[in-house]
Amino acid sequence: MANAPALKASNISVKIDNKPILNGISLGLPAGKLYGVLGPNGAGKTTLLKCLSAQLNGKGEVLWQGQDITTLDIKSLAQQVAVVNQINDTVFALTSQQVIEMGLLPHKTLLARRNDEDEKAIQNALNAVGLVDKRQQLFSALSGGEQQRCLIARALVQRSPLLILDEPVNHLDVYYQHQILQLLKALCRSQNKTIVVSLHDLTLAASYCDELGLLSQGNLVATGLPKDVLQATLLTKTFNVPCEVKHSQDGYLQVNFRPEFNAQRSFFQGSTCA
Numbered sequence: 001m002a003n004a005p006a007l008k009a010s011n012i013s014v015k016i017d018n019k020p021i022l023n024g025i026s027l028g029l030p031a032g033k034l035y036g037v038l039g040p041n042g043a044g045k046t047t048l049l050k051c052l053s054a055q056l057n058g059k060g061e062v063l064w065q066g067q068d069i070t071t072l073d074i075k076s077l078a079q080q081v082a083v084v085n086q087i088n089d090t091v092f093a094l095t096s097q098q099v100i101e102m103g104l105l106p107h108k109t110l111l112a113r114r115n116d117e118d119e120k121a122i123q124n125a126l127n128a129v130g131l132v133d134k135r136q137q138l139f140s141a142l143s144g145g146e147q148q149r150c151l152i153a154r155a156l157v158q159r160s161p162l163l164i165l166d167e168p169v170n171h172l173d174v175y176y177q178h179q180i181l182q183l184l185k186a187l188c189r190s191q192n193k194t195i196v197v198s199l200h201d202l203t204l205a206a207s208y209c210d211e212l213g214l215l216s217q218g219n220l221v222a223t224g225l226p227k228d229v230l231q232a233t234l235l236t237k238t239f240n241v242p243c244e245v246k247h248s249q250d251g252y253l254q255v256n257f258r259p260e261f262n263a264q265r266s267f268f269q270g271s272t273c274a
């Protein structure tokens with residue numbers, strides 16, 4: 001079946017400390033597609049991505065190529081799924097190259113040395129994310145955006161058919177936001193990869209993602225083509241900010257949140273500030 005989902009989540013639910021975080025999420029994504037997960041802070045995007053990449057075991061089932069993803073042993077999982085989590089405060093005493101090289105581990109035996117093919121993969125990944133000149137720089141000395149691109153490069157050399165990236169364009173300037181999403185989309189098309197990203201920029205999501213899922217308070221309130229998910233009324237309700245969606249003649253969607261919205265009014269209510 002050409003369009004059978006490569007990644008299929010059925011009825012995923014997560015509770016933490018008895019608080020529902022995800023409520024019965026089901027979605028299916030064919031190979032070769034870029035899927036964007038959207039939603040306000042705390043909606044459950046990271047939690048969903050962790051379930052899809054077997055970092056978190058919720059209720060329900062995640063099938064990757066027909067197999068329950070939680071049953072893969074750690075090496076097979078790393079060969080199948082590359083993960084880029086949000087950058088945390090972990091300071092790696094490693095160079096960019098060494099961080100990227102970690103992506104080769106799932107394909108190596110314990111004592112294997114780096115070969116020409118590995119070197120080429122690292123060089124290609126450094127090129128792809130524009131970090132050739134930072135190769136020997138300590139990861140901890142990279143800027144936030146460079147760290148983000150370095151972790152994406154690590155995922156690239158992992159050569160896995162499924163990529164899960166949590167806010168991959170966070171910290172990136174406009175050029176690299178577009179460059180990284182173009183790269184991810186190209187990987188879907190040229191290598192038939194299945195890629196899931198969480199994003200906050202809805203216009204960017206509309207420009208690059210094949211399909212979107214919109215989360216609100218742990219519920220998947222819409223999923224499908226960008227034009228079907230990005231409806232002004234639904235977005236206004238979900239993000240609690242008045243919004244309009246413009247459709248350009250060349251097929252692009254632009255989501256504008258209204259600047260006259262005064263979030264500070266509620267912020268300063270009850271405070272003594274003038």
Ligand SMILES: Nc1ncnc2c1ncn2[C@@H]1O[C@H](COP(=O)(O)OP(=O)(O)OP(=O)(O)O)[C@@H](O)[C@H]1O
Pocket residue numbers: 016017021039040041042043044045046047048
């Ligand atoms: N380990 C945890 N302990 C307690 N609560 C948690 C834990 N992990 C997540 N949560 C809660 O689950 C909810 C969803 O969190 P999640 O990180 O998935 O949201 P998100 O949509 O990715 O948010 P953001 O846009 O801010 O990154 C939040 O209310 C969060 O506080």
